[in-house]
Amino acid sequence: MSKQEQLQNLLGELKAALPELREIIVASADGLPIAQLGESEIATRLAAMAATAHGLGKRIATTTHLGDLMEIVVRGNQAYFIAYAIGDKGILGLTTPAGSNLGLVRLEAQEYAKRLAELL
Amino acid sequence: MEPLKIIITGPVGAGKSTLIRTLSETEVVDTDAAATEAIGKPTTTVALDHGTLHLDGHLLHLFGTPGQERFDFMWEILSQGALGILLLVRADRPDKLPAARNILDFVRSRAPVPYVVGVTHLDRPKVWRPEEVALFFGTPLEQVVGFDPRDPAEAARPLARLLELIGT
Numbered sequence: 001m002s003k004q005e006q007l008q009n010l011l012g013e014l015k016a017a018l019p020e021l022r023e024i025i026v027a028s029a030d031g032l033p034i035a036q037l038g039e040s041e042i043a044t045r046l047a048a049m050a051a052t053a054h055g056l057g058k059r060i061a062t063t064t065h066l067g068d069l070m071e072i073v074v075r076g077n078q079a080y081f082i083a084y085a086i087g088d089k090g091i092l093g094l095t096t097p098a099g100s101n102l103g104l105v106r107l108e109a110q111e112y113a114k115r116l117a118e119l120l
Numbered sequence: 121m122e123p124l125k126i127i128i129t130g131p132v133g134a135g136k137s138t139l140i141r142t143l144s145e146t147e148v149v150d151t152d153a154a155a156t157e158a159i160g161k162p163t164t165t166v167a168l169d170h171g172t173l174h175l176d177g178h179l180l181h182l183f184g185t186p187g188q189e190r191f192d193f194m195w196e197i198l199s200q201g202a203l204g205i206l207l208l209v210r211a212d213r214p215d216k217l218p219a220a221r222n223i224l225d226f227v228r229s230r231a232p233v234p235y236v237v238g239v240t241h242l243d244r245p246k247v248w249r250p251e252e253v254a255l256f257f258g259t260p261l262e263q264v265v266g267f268d269p270r271d272p273a274e275a276a277r278p279l280a281r282l283l284e285l286i287g288t
Contacts, residue, residue, distance in 0.1 A: 029153035030164050031190055048190040055151035055166035
């Protein structure tokens with residue numbers, strides 16, 4: 001199985017674990033799309049924005065002595081965008097509707113970020 | 121003293137982050153990430169650089185943008201409230217001038233303020249001189265400054281010129 005197929009399978013498993021997820025993207029730390037599930041037209045843009053949010057989040061975490069950055073959350077009144085570092089290899093970004101069980105999303109997403117880190 | 125917001129922009133690898141690190145009197149906020157494209161350097165700015173500088177009696181807030189077009193939303197965000205634009209271009213990469221023009225048009229459509237073109241990497245072989253860069257942009261030569269952003273003695277020159285144009 002190619003690496004791209006393995007990535008797609010992992011994202012598919014994440015989607016199966018959290019069916020309410022709308023977009024799932026994997027981006028490089030410099031904002032290039034690596035893999036995605038969901039609306040393709042925004043994935044490229046979301047990859048760049050995930051890298052920006054993550055890069056800025058890391059700086060905010062250092063400047064304000066928060067320790068290591070664990071997640072970025074953008075909360076709208078209809079949905080969330082949440083991003084997790086995939087080690088130092090990239091970023092896992094996802095959108096999920098308001099009312100989602102964020103504890104569960106966090107648990108699953110961090111687990112998949114670990115598995116993605118082994119793959120990348 | 122009212123701080124002046126200056127946006128420092130231009131294609132990837134032009135020297136934007138270097139310039140802010142050379143000049144800033146306060147700790148620089150930078151947002152480097154490992155580059156996965158062949159851009160001739162190991163890291164690239166993904167959000168912004170920020171530094172401050174006192175120059176000719178003014179406090180400047182320098183906001184550096186990412187260079188790649190995929191980060192154009194940061195060009196837009198950082199353009200808000202800018203009073204001057206410093207566009208950096210590499211003298212040895214004339215192939216990137218159209219991308220630089222695209223950035224300049226984008227930023228000036230959001231912030232129609234004075235701008236200076238800073239020409240870097242003039243120590244490389246086969247370069248475009250500032251006069252040629254001025255012709256490319258159709259910009260008066262007095263708005264085009266060749267300089268080395270690594271050199272503390274030179275790095276403020278394009279900003280000093282920009283302050284004259286802003287007319288503060």
